[in-house]
Amino acid sequence: ESLKSLSIANNQPHLLEHAWTFWFDSPSAKSKQVPWGSSIHPVHTFSTVEEFWGLYNNIHRPSKLALRADFYCFKQEIEPKWEDPICDNGGKWTISYPRGRADTSWLYTLLAMIGEQFDHGDEICGAVVNVRGGQDKISIWTKNAANKATQLSIGRQWKEFLEYNDSIGFIFHVNTFSVEDCFDDCMLIDPSQT
Amino acid sequence: PDEDGSGGTCKKYSRDFLLTFSEQCIILPVAFEIPTDIAESLISDQVNNAHADPNQY
Numbered sequence: 001e002s003l004k005s006l007s008i009a010n011n012q013p014h015l016l017e018h019a020w021t022f023w024f025d026s027p028s029a030k031s032k033q034v035p036w037g038s039s040i041h042p043v044h045t046f047s048t049v050e051e052f053w054g055l056y057n058n059i060h061r062p063s064k065l066a067l068r069a070d071f072y073c074f075k076q077e078i079e080p081k082w083e084d085p086i087c088d089n090g091g092k093w094t095i096s097y098p099r100g101r102a103d104t105s106w107l108y109t110l111l112a113m114i115g116e117q118f119d120h121g122d123e124i125c126g127a128v129v130n131v132r133g134g135q136d137k138i139s140i141w142t143k144n145a146a147n148k149a150t151q152l153s154i155g156r157q158w159k160e161f162l163e164y165n166d167s168i169g170f171i172f173h174v175n176t177f178s179v180e181d182c183f184d185d186c187m188l189i190d191p192s193q194t
Numbered sequence: 195p196d197e198d199g200s201g202g203t204c205k206k207y208s209r210d211f212l213l214t215f216s217e218q219c220i221i222l223p224v225a226f227e228i229p230t231d232i233a234e235s236l237i238s239d240q241v242n243n244a245h246a247d248p249n250q251y
Contacts, residue, residue: 014205014207014215015205016205016207017204017205017206024228024232024235024236026231026232026235026236027235028231028235041228041229041232043228043232043236044223044225044226044228046223049207049212049215049219050215050218050219051219051223052212052219053215053216053218053219053220054219054220054221054222054223055222055223055226056216057216057219057220058220058222058237058238059236059237059238060235060236060237060238064238065235065236066235069235071236108209111207111209111212111213112209114207114212115206115207115208115209115211115212116204116205116206116207117206117208117209161209
């Protein structure tokens, strides 16, 4: 009987703590000189482990996306725009890779987010990969950049998950902070000085 | 630990646990629908990526 129960349990979808939405901003749409942000489209929302893999396994890796493409994974209730009230006071951690070398880190970033591996996961809005000339940039957007300890915790854990050893930078969205501090290998950057 | 999502209020899943599903779930969700122009830029023609080594992701 216990084996039967286990089998049934294993057939149940594995619910995630949050529902997440993939968004895509295609280079072709952006080239039509539409207002910034209007070319970003939601792709699909998922709330189980199984749905995530069904999507991920059929969507291009960052290395296969076209130049200037942006691909987002954000919590369902948050739009990947700084104008979203939840993002408005936030910031972002960013890691840059040579073009075509970000695929594994992108996957591991997604798995860490949807698997709730961050101690301060509630402070995370989502992640984006930006395909640019010569570089693939991955960023994690956060909600409240003023909470320094939380930002540093997220940055340090992200580096651990990716086994990334170089310094990474944090940029505040709202340019109301005059602080510039260095904490070991994570750096808080005043955008007015960048 | 609540690796299977049933042991706590927060559904935490380790990377290794999540990766065990990668080869089982290769079909797009039934309700998946996006405009053709986006699909051409975003959707892989081959779903056999799911069988690739995780190190290649």
